[in-house]
Structures are given as C-alpha cells and as structure tokens.
Amino acid sequence: MNSLSRRRFLKLSAGTISLAAAGYALSARELKAPAEKKRGIQKIPTYCDICFWKCGAIAYLKDGELWKVEGNPDDPLSRGRLCPRGTGGVGAHTDPDRLRAPLIRKQQRGEEIWQEVTWDEALSYIAEKMQTIKAAYGPEAVALFSHGIGGNFLKHTIKAFGSPNITAPSFAQCRGPRDVGFRLTFGEDVSSPERTDIKNAKCLVLIGSHLGENMHNSQVQEFADAIESRASIIVVDPRYSVAASKAKYYLPIKAGTDLALILAWMNVIVKEGLYDKEYVTKYGFGFDQFASLISRNTPEWAYPQTGIEPEVIRETAREMARYKPATLVHPGRHVTWYGDDAQRSRAIALLNALLGSWGRRGGFYYPVSMDVPPYPYPEYPKPAKPKVDNPNNKYPFAHETITTGIRDATLTGSPYPVKGWLVYATNLLHALPNEQETIKAIQNLDLLVVVDVIPSEIAGWADVVLPESVYLERHDDLNVEWFREPFIALRQPVIDSPHDQKPNWWIAKELANKLGLSKFFPWESIEDYFRQRLSAGGYSYEALKKKGIIRGKQQPIYFDEGVPAEFPTPSGKIEFYSLQLQKAGFDAVPKFNAPDSGPPGSFRLLYGRAPVHSFSRTHTNRILSDMMDENEVWVNSDIAERLGLASGQYVTLRNQDGVVSTKIKVKATERIRPDCVYMVHGFGHTAKGLKHAYRKGASDAQLITRYITDPLMGGTGMNVNFVTLEPAEA
C-alpha cells in the first residue's frame, strides 16, 4: 500500500465502484488465494478436444504450470501421438482472447456490447426466458445446436425441458450425406471415427478426401501405415492435395463430376467381370437391375464430364479390382458439396460393395464398444410435437436433425415457431451456409444463448454468452467409443480455469436446477456420475482416473473373424437397387446430373482443412496461429499470371451475389485446376473479441450465399459458389 499514492488509490476505488454498479461481481474463484503450486513434473491423463476426434492425451505440468500435452500410449485413437492441434492444446488454455465471465447483451444483437454478470444472474435470466417461451409456444420452441461430446449434458437438460429439437452441423453440413448413402446401401452408417480399415488397405481411393491436411489423427496415422506398406493410392481431387502427392494415380477431376467417374468405374468393373462375384451373389440385392442401369455409364461417357481420360478410368478401375477386397474407396467426411451428395455417397458404397470391401480386412470393419450403461435418469417428458426441422418428412432419409431445417422454421414460424436457440461450441455463422439467413433467423428469436470458450461470430449475436472452461480445465462425459477395439476414455481437469469459466456439465446442471428440473441431475458431482456408470458396467473409476483409458478385449471386426454378415436394409441385403429410394420418388441407382458452371470468368470456390486448425475455433490459440495465422486463396499459376496476380499479394473475392470477402493472400500454384480456387475454411473472423484473428484471411462461409439442398436428406451442398478476384491493398 505504501507504494500507491493516495491519488491513485482513489482512482482505483472509483473504478471498482463503477464496475460493481455495472453488475460485475467477483466470483469465489477470484477471491480465493492462489493455491500453492506443486513443484516438479506432474502427468495427468485426459482426452483432447481441439477437434472432436477425442484422442487420449497426457498433460504435463511443470511446477504447477501447464507445460505440454502428448498422446496417451494406451489410447487406441492416438496410439500415443497427437496431431499438431492436440500438441498445441496448451494454447487453448493460455489464449488471451478467451471468454472470461458470463455476459448479457446491452445493445442491439450483433453489436457485441456486453455487461459482465454473475453465473447466477446469467442462468436465472436464461431460465426465465426459456420458461416464458415454453408458456407461450411449448418447450419445443427451444432448440439446441451442439457440437462435440461436451454438449452431452446440455442435451440432457434440453430433453428434460421437453424439446426434441437438438441438432449439430455435423449432419446436414458435413457427414450426413455419406451416412445416408451407406445406410441406404448396407443398412449402417460409416459413423465417427470412420470404420475404414485404412492401415490394412492394399488399394486406397480418396475422392476429395484430403487426409494429411484433414488431420483426423487415427485416419492420418493409418494413411501413413498404408504408404509404408506400399498400398496403391488413387486420389481424385481438383486440387493436387498432400494425399495426391502420395498417390500412384492422381485424377485431376472437374469439380462436381465425381459421381460420373464413380459410375464409370462401376461400369468397367461390372462389364469386365472384375467384381467380387461370390460376395455380390451372396449378399447383394437387385444387382442385375443395377448392372443394366449403369451399362451406359462408360468411360467414354464420363470423359467429357469429368475430364478424366477413358483409359485412365479403366486402368484405375482395374487397379481397384486387382486388390479387392482390400480396396477401400474412402467415403470421406465433409461431403456436403453439390447437393447430389447422398447419391454420390451411395455410389461410393456401391463401388465398395462390388469390390466386396464391406466387412473385410482392408475395407470397412465392424466397430466394437464397451458396455457402459447410460445413467439411470428419470424418463424424459414426451414432446407434444414432432421435431421441427423436417416437416412432412420432406427429406425422407434424414436420420438426424437438420440444422438448416431448424433455421428455416425459425425464419418462417412453420411448422411451428422456434423462439430460443442454445448454441454449444459451434460457430454457426461459419458452419451454416448463407450467414444472412442465420442472422435473419436470429432476429426472430426471444433468446439466443451461446456457450463457448472464445467470443466467436455467433457469440457476437447472442443475448447471453456463457464462458466455458477449456477441455484441459474440465470433466466431460465418458467417451465410450465405437472403434476397431473397445475402450473407455476419461476427460478430467489438469489445471484450473484462469477466470470465471465453468464446465458444461456444471452449466447444464445449474440451468436444470433453475428450470425446476433438478430431479434430472440426481448426482452431486460429476465424479458421482462417472462412478455410477462405470460401476454399473463393472469398471473402476479410480483405475480410469489414473490411466485415462480402460481398454477392453479385442473382438471380431471382420466377417471372416465371425462378425455375422447382416445388413439392416429392407431386403436384409446390400441394396444395389433400392426399392425404398424408388418408392420415395428417387433414383434407385444413382444417376449423374452435370453441375451448373458459374458466370463466365469466375472460379468455383472450394474449401478444405489445414492440419493445424479446427473449423473456425483455433485461430486465437497462439501456438497454432504461429503455425498458420491466415489462409490463402489458391489460384492456378497460369490464371494468376493472366490476372496479373503474384503469390503473397492481397485480393478480395467477390461471389456471384456480390458479396465481397475480407482481403486474402494469393497462393499462385500449379496445384489446382484453372477453373477453381481453394481456401482453408474458418478464417476471416469479424468478431471483435477474436483480437488475434480479427480480419486475418477470408471466410469461405461468408461467400457461400448459395447452397443446393440434398433432396434425400436435407444436407446443404456448398461447393456451388463462384468468385472473381480483385486486387486489394496490403
């Protein structure tokens, strides 16, 4: 106190008063004395959350400070090695741009002007608004958008509240079409983590899937295994991806014509009798009709569509057949491209079926899991209304909830109004196409709550923002994974949250209490929840806590190991010809329709992933932003020269609807077709709180004003926008 002048002390006091008057309150955490730091190295197992893959990790503390995160050698997903994002996990904890305290909006939505409040105030406000909405419109008028395992407890609260409207962009903006296409064919999803047996594949076909840039850890590790064992790799992509550089065959396809190529491959394999006849005869349904319908899809037919020469199509088809059934035509993950995505995915499923790879080593295995019963909660109230996203079953094969369907209902009030959105860990303004539609829908809401770790674009539009602890600071639900071997993983805190952040389970439980739903959270602490579930399955929480992972016994995962060859389709077989599609008015066997080309002089906008970032969620992580702090627009070298653009120069992109991006650097490269441009997704942040990432690079999402909805399942095909390039000032 001696060193403070009286004048400065008075100023400080005045500041404190005005903060208190503004509704700020010190939390218990901030009042408590700092705990004594433990000396030396501590190792604590947990699992990662920089993406959704949930790799087992070991966090290292040095003298009580978070030092580094490594893979947990006991974990089947990471096999002891994390991806660069997981290795950079420390940066999530130390990110100076993190949300620090609960916020309530003070001005117009989107102006990002907030008042810091206590958790009690924030949760009371949310509960009161939710009850008002429930009284006027019913509980179904509150929807939850949630991404990742961290949303499990909030989902539970919303189900207890009585709403069936729970969704994630991972279906209609990502893997949905793939899972629908495979479900229609084999009766089962590809699921996540993908049941692809990459490490045992002798021939691996990647269609637009850019493993190595798309850094799903187990997939990339197995991709390296496949390279090591000299698998024949075939890559189809308008861009010469990292994976393409590993390929024996690189097919520089015209964007939007993959289905034509797949049909032609199947045509060759059927016509030349190269398919697995025994497998197809034993397990297939409607093969003859299928064969007849694809008989005109010759390589010569596909050539003008795809730009891939007939001989190359034949040679690669024969290459696939040579290694069958250990030929894996990878189904991809983010496959919402052109609006024909479910049928294209079905064609990929059919190609795999011809090669006999489903259920076989080097193809698709049958994932296994541990038996850990769910917590014995009371029964949820039965919602009075069906889900809002898919009225009259417009998209008959949507087996998950459609985000954009909920957005439509929010915009139109039909089939019934949606008045509240809770958004957990998904930046909807980057995840959904056409941000203006999202913003308009938000204007119809009585309540928008965002729970996140950083002040994302969607948080900027929220009425209430709840700051969550990052994964290294919290428990989450058990990961009882379906994978090639069974295991259970625990996420547990390794360090305290630096400010007034809280874990999602605490938020969900406290909100439920405020809503009068405390009977749905009968456990006191989340460790009681873990103990209950694990002991019901015959496992020890203490053992899991110590090791982070409990592994089960290896079980059969292939047909030849004893997995029964059962296909839960209507025919009970692999459906080469789909009567259920025919009945619903769709093509029973996929048919190709050529995509629209854009305005003359424009380039199709393609986007993808970088290995060091997840979606739009990691750009303020200082370790990861040091690896890549802005994206570039890839332009074919000849085109760049023609346009007078050089690498490193800034441009803006203008799309077909006149939307102009923030400025982005040009990467003039041979590695892309002349008719496309490409950028890594998620950059170009416009949320002011993301100080470190603000306006660095450009947002593909902002330019995706158009999308084509998949008629089978409501997915949004987003690779249907076209841009021109205009020089910008540096």
Add this chain to the structure above:
Amino acid sequence: MAQFGMVIDTAKCVGCMDCVVACKTENGVPEGFNRDWITQDVAGKYPTLHMEIRSERCNQCENPPCVYCCPTGASHVHDFGGVVLVEHGMCIGCKACLASCPYDARFIHPDGYADKCTFCIHRVEKGLDPACVSVCPTHCMTFGDLEDPNSTVSRLLTSRKYHTLIPETGTKPHVYYLV
C-alpha cells in the same frame, strides 16, 4: 563416438507441422519463432506434378560453418553425439552464424542469443527421442546414432534412397531425407 542424426521419410510426411508445434511447447520457443519448419517442393506442370514434403531444421552439420565463424566460441560441437549447440551465455548475438548457415536454421532469440534446434539433447540424454520425432503421427522421423551400423537410422540409409539439403556447400548434414 556417437554421431547423432535424423532420417526423415518424405514418402510418409504429410507436412502437418506437429513437429513444429511439439518443438515449440517442449522447448518454450517464443511466439513468432520456430526451430523447425515444413517445406513443400513442387515440380512439374498441373496435373503432372511431384511434391516432396520435408520437416526441416538445423542439419547438425559435420562441417558447421556456424561454428567456424563464431567469434566467441558460443556455437560449438558438443561431445555428446556431435550435436551443434549454442552456449547462450557466451553468445553476443552478432548474427555471423545466421549469415553463414545455408539452411537459414538460426534466429536471434528475444533474449539476445542465437537459437536453433538442439536435437532436444536434454531429452536424448534421458534416452528419449527429440520432441519432433516422438510426436510425429506418421512416424516419418527416426533419430539415432549414425556411427552404429545397427541403429535404425543407419539401416534406413543403407536400404533406402536419400538426399541431404544443399550438399554442394560441403556442410555434410546429419539430417537425411528418404525419397
């Protein structure tokens, strides 16, 4: 006497930068600097292309120009495994080594000394691999004693084709790239 070296399989490397991130957290490399990095060498004309992806760092040269030009002896070859290191306390930050390195492997640390890859000698002394090698999800990097004919690095160099970077400078790198 041991001579440590690194053998990196470019056929498997996907350029994910996990090695760069791991080095950063392991060694506390400050924001804005890295001791290792990824290079993508593209040759050809679309679509007939070839690309080599490499994780690069200090080559731990047998003829290290950085050591030869250092006026204070801060840059030196360590007895343990022939690793080229910088004694921070002796470094005056004159940048002669930065200028002499054909690989641009060094930078001036904000604390004033020349900094670069140490092959994680603090880990190697404990019997561990360097951080970059230990995290690589593709297992494309191998570390070991080049003088030991039975080490994995030696066996890889006798069984596979490889190259080093800018060999014409005569630095004789101890980092090898399998093709």
